[in-house]
Amino acid sequence: MNTAHKQDNEDALIVVGTENELTSPGWMPVPSELVEVRRLGHKVRRGVIETVMKDKSGFWLAADGVEPRLFVLLHDQKQTIRRIAHSG
Template sequence: MKADRQEASEPTSEDKGPFPSTGDVVELRRDGALFRVGAVETVMPDGTGFWLASQGLDTRIYVPSSQDELDIRIRPVPQVASELTGVAL
C-alpha cells in the first residue's frame, strides 16, 4: 500500500477530470487558489477550450484546455426542485 495516496476528490495532473459542457458552472483555480467562478457560455467543437460568460465586473474569457497550471472544477447542479417535488429532473 502506498503511503502517498491522494484523496479521490483531489484531481491529479494526469486526470484533469471531465471537460465542462455549455451551461456548467465551473471554478478556475491556480495553485489551489480560487480566482474565478462562472458559467460556461460556449465550448469549442474541437475541444480546444471554452468561453466563460461575463458576470458583473468579470469579462468574458477564453479558457484553453491545454493550460496545465489551471485546475478546472465543475460545480454540481443542485437538485432542489426534485427534492421539493419528488420528481426527478
C-alpha cells in the first residue's frame, strides 16, 4: 500500500494516496450533519447529510430548494469534505 498522508484537523475528510486512504479516520459522515464538499479546491455544494451508505462508500446530501439530492462518493482523491455543523 502506497499512500501519502496529509495532516489536517478532525473536522475534514481528505483523501490522498493510491489506495484511497482516508486521512482523518476520526470523522465519518453522520445523518443531519451540515457539510461542504469541495473538489479541486472549488466549492461543489454545501448541504445536510441525509443518508450514509451502509458500506461507507458515500452519502446523500438532502435536496435543498432547487438543488436535487446529491450522492457524494467518499473515496474521491480530488475532493475534500468538511463538517460545518450538526444541524439536527
